Amino acid sequence: MQNKFHPTSHLTVIIFFTIIATLLGTTLYVAPGSFTKAAITQISIQTAPEPIPATADRFYAPILMYHHISDTMPAGPYVIRTAVFENQMAWLKDNNYHVIPYSQFYEALTTKTTLPEKPVILTFDDNNKDHYENALPILKKYNYKAIFFVPTAYVNKRGGVMTWDMLKELVDEGMEIGSHSSTHPNLTIIPKTQLYEEELRGSRKTLEEKLGISIKFFAYPGGAKSKSVIQAVKETGYLSALSTIYDPNHSYEEDPYKVSRIYVGNSMENFVDFINGRNLHKSY
Numbered sequence: 001m002q003n004k005f006h007p008t009s010h011l012t013v014i015i016f017f018t019i020i021a022t023l024l025g026t027t028l029y030v031a032p033g034s035f036t037k038a039a040i041t042q043i044s045i046q047t048a049p050e051p052i053p054a055t056a057d058r059f060y061a062p063i064l065m066y067h068h069i070s071d072t073m074p075a076g077p078y079v080i081r082t083a084v085f086e087n088q089m090a091w092l093k094d095n096n097y098h099v100i101p102y103s104q105f106y107e108a109l110t111t112k113t114t115l116p117e118k119p120v121i122l123t124f125d126d127n128n129k130d131h132y133e134n135a136l137p138i139l140k141k142y143n144y145k146a147i148f149f150v151p152t153a154y155v156n157k158r159g160g161v162m163t164w165d166m167l168k169e170l171v172d173e174g175m176e177i178g179s180h181s182s183t184h185p186n187l188t189i190i191p192k193t194q195l196y197e198e199e200l201r202g203s204r205k206t207l208e209e210k211l212g213i214s215i216k217f218f219a220y221p222g223g224a225k226s227k228s229v230i231q232a233v234k235e236t237g238y239l240s241a242l243s244t245i246y247d248p249n250h251s252y253e254e255d256p257y258k259v260s261r262i263y264v265g266n267s268m269e270n271f272v273d274f275i276n277g278r279n280l281h282k283s284y
Contacts, residue, residue, distance in 0.1 A: 061105055062248035062275055063121040065261040069134040077265060082134045084266050089142050091271070092120055099144040101176055102217060106240050109259070112252055120275070122146035123242065123261060125180055125219055127155060132166045140173060149180035149219035149242075152206040164210050171211055178217035179203040179238070188226045195229065200236040217241070230257045248277045 067078035069085045092099060098116040102123065108115045122139070124131050127150040139146055148162075148170060156163050162170075171177060181187065181199040190199070204215045216239045220229070223244030233241050234257060245260040254260075262274050273279045 057253065058249055058251050059108065059115065060249050060277075061100075061108070061115060061119045061121060062277075063102075063105070063123060063242065063259065063261040064264050065242075065244065066122070066124045066131075066135070066264055067126055068128050068130055070128075070130045071134075073130075075266070077263075080264065080266055082138075084268065085135060086138050087268060088264070088271055089138055089144060091268070092144075093142055097275075099142070099146075101145045102147040102178075102240075103176060106217070106256065109240075109250060109252065109254060109256055123219070124148045126184070127151060127161045127167075127180070129160050129162050129166070132162050132170070136170065136173070136175075139175075145174050145176065147176040147178050147217065149178045149217075150203075150207060151180045151182060151184040151221070152203040153182045153184075155210075167211060171213060176217070177207060177211060177213060177215065178219060179207060179215055180219050181221050182206070184221040186222060186224045187220060187229045187232075188224050192228075192232075195232050196236060200232055200238070204236065204238070220244075225258075230255075233257055246274075248275065 066080065066085075069080050069082055071082050073079045075081075095118075097118045097120045099122060100115065100119050102121050104113075104115070105119070105121050107113050122144060124135065124146060127148065131148060135146075148167070150162075150167065154161050155167070167177065179200070180203075182203040183199065185194075185199065187195055187199060200218070207213075207215045218233050218238040218241040220241060220243055225241075225243060230241070238257075240256040240259060242259045242261050244263065245258065246262050247260040248262060250260065264271060264274070270279070
């Protein structure tokens, strides 16, 4: 039998959804550029459920991954506008999240130490200069600590990256530093000698000598890893390594060398969703 179109039924559906949209107001959609602090708080009240509480074997602690915080670079998936970044940090504060150092998260993961309620960890990859110019002042404003993963071969050797003096200032401000390899290659396809001696041992040694601190944590460049790469990271003395697996929840059985992180973009609507574990893009 041929389906027939019924104008009256179709109109009824349209009216119904129009009423629903009117009642929900801006909770259905707000353009990323139009968010004010008040609007963000309103969205959090209306749509953000409480995070999943810790259990005997799982706990909630989203680890956020940033690359560029810039107003001058072309907009793209790895470039967040400074005002958006500040709105995100303000949202965390207004919604009673506790930004903690990665080292505190690692201790909880490996010893089941209790974390504060609604913990969040901030991570920055690639040693971009805008981390120092745009992110650091906002982090200091909110008294947030973060970890910065540095590819060491390019420090002081090209524009657009933080210098050793800038990195020392980050350390003085209580920020943590981790290795992001030496030259940021795909670690799964390079020769074993380069992997061990240059990208892992070499980058760690350089950071420790230049900054006078112990380097314990690593982030896989581009998220690329394999069983042999993970084994190499362990054997070269790192305690933990971060991936690009999207999940705000962690298991006490989780491999500390496969720790999940959440990519952050410019959409505040997505930010609220991701923090609460909704609509995540799974990337393995």
